[in-house]
Amino acid sequence: METRMNRSLIDKYNVAGPRYTSYPTVPYWVDDTFSMKAWKDSLLKSFAESNEEEGLSLYIHLPFCESLCTFCGCHKRITKQHSVEIPYINAVVKEWDLYCDLLPSKPKIKEMHFGGGTPTFFSPTHLNLLINCILRRATLADDYEFSFEGHPNNTTEQHLQTFYDLGFRRVSFGVQDYNETVQKAIHRIQPFENVKRVTEQAKAIGYNSVGHDLIFGLPFQTEAHVKETIAKTKELKPDRIAFYSYAHVPWIKGNGQRGFDESNLPSGEAKRQQYELGKTLLFEAGYHEIGMDHFALESDSLYQSMITNQLHRNFMGYTASKTKAMIGLGVSAISDSWFGFAQNVKNVEDYYHLVNEGIIPVVKGHILNAEDLIIRKHILNLMCHFETSWTPDDLYFEELPEILEHLKEMEQDGLLVRGEGQLTITEKGKPFVRNVCMAFDLHLKRRTPERQLFSMTV
Known part of the structure; x- marks a missing residue:
């Protein structure tokens, strides 16, 4: 019965x-x-309100x-020419200097992540x-956290040290x-020994x-493959695991996602079975589910x-x-002031040109209005805590009945529970948290995209 449901x-x-x-999502940024x-x-504004107390990321x-x-x-x-390293580093440092020159005092770094x-x-x-x-122009928060993403095939002990x-x-x-077979299809040949x-x-x-990043829903992938991957993962016992659904969007990303x-x-059903199997195995290994697609040891x-x-x-996950x-x-990087978003140019040569001209290399962005800020809060609550609440003072309260009406069917399906001024996503509803958030997404409601912009929710 549960499988049919x-x-x-x-x-x-x-x-x-x-x-x-983010909210609004990038395709709905208003130029x-x-x-x-x-x-x-x-x-x-954000810096004045928060740098001294909490720092920035x-x-x-x-x-x-x-x-x-x-x-x-x-x-x-894609390149094998490592001569690109120093020119790119010089450009990133120039961009950082442009921001530091703009800010009225030294930024305090709380989080730094290399992706x-x-x-x-x-x-x-x-x-x-x-x-x-980077560090010579900043101070550090007492509880700072630095992190980076490494490729197991080329991360050396010297990198780690x-x-x-x-x-x-x-x-x-x-x-x-x-x-x-899966590794060949995604062009990522990576022996267990390297990991x-x-x-x-x-x-x-x-x-x-x-942490280890795992993906389900990949080409040729089966439940047996997921079981084997998680068994090997358990041998190494990483502290946290990201277990993502493969987002197949070749119409956006181009030929890079046409290797199969x-x-x-x-299928959607097979992907969900892969996820449920993986989640069960991770629970048995002592991991706890964190938000969407993430698991961690206590x-x-x-x-x-x-x-x-x-x-x-945020944009770092x-x-x-x-x-x-x-x-x-860096190229394509997105900044978030809480009150606005800004994305850098995506072409390396354009990036070099702008920073060498002393221009912060932003190509597009969005300034949040009062409604955006309120809905952003609710979507963050749902994505991080699987619940949110509201009061009659919320500025978009006039549209709340329409939102709640849209959620009624999800409630009937057992995906969420509504109370007076609050909403909680059930255990059964957690795999559909993106769908619940979409009910609050007024930009998505008001402007239907002409083409598919996002991956499937399952």
Whole structure:
């Protein structure tokens, strides 16, 4: 009976929808609200309100990869020429200097994360140079957390030691799946031995949080593959695990996601079975579900932040603490002042040109209005805590009856429970949290996209 019910829910709610790392989502940013002056003003406001007390987050995008993984939706530049490292580092440092010159005092860094691309494409020596150039113009919060993403095939012990010596205590490794057929389809040949090596080296050096990123719904992937991957993952016992649904959006990301045929992809029902199997196996191994698609041991800071109600979500994904301001450096990086968003240009050469001209390399953004700020709060509550509440003073209260009417069917299906001025997503409804958030998304309601912009919710 449960399987039939799940199949029915999947058929009903498996629609295209955002992952809500922001609200409004990027396709619904309104250009006429945005200007470079408006972005700078929003950042200065955020900085004045929060830097002294909580600090800011810093995301640094390093886009280079030596080979293309066909499951990847990130902005990257494929090259084997490591001569690109120093010019890119110089540009990132110039961009950081432009922001530091804008701010009235030294920024206090609470979180810093290196993503990509492949951050470990860069040599340890060059990474050391970049990080020291960043830190020389900042102070550190007492409880700062530095983290980076590493590729198991090219992350060396020297990489790990260099990052650790500079204050990094968290690292995540992209694993995806251990089956060779799946790895060939996604162009990510990565033996278990490589993951084992870097995981054990990180733990031996002293990292207090080692994460593995796994994906379900990949081409040719089966439940047996998921079971095998999680069995191997349990051997290494990472502190946290991201267990994502593969987002197949080749109409947006281009030929990079055309390394296989759509007929090779699992169905929506098969993907959900893969997820339920994986989740069950992770629970049995002592992991706790955190927000959407994340799992952590009780000793990990992500679990602790969930328990203390401090879990936050932004363009870096789930984080263990919230900062009002987040500055993104590098091509395609997105910044968040809380009052506005700004995204950098996506082309490396355009990026170099702008920073060398002394221009913050932002290409687009959105300034949030009062309604946006309120709905953002509710969607963050749902994504992080699976519940939210409201009062008659909420500025969009006139539209609340329509939202609640839209949620009535989900309530009847057992996905959520509504009370007076509050809503809680049930255990049964957690896989459909994106669908619940979509009911609050007024931008999505008011402007139906001309083409599909998002991956399927299941």
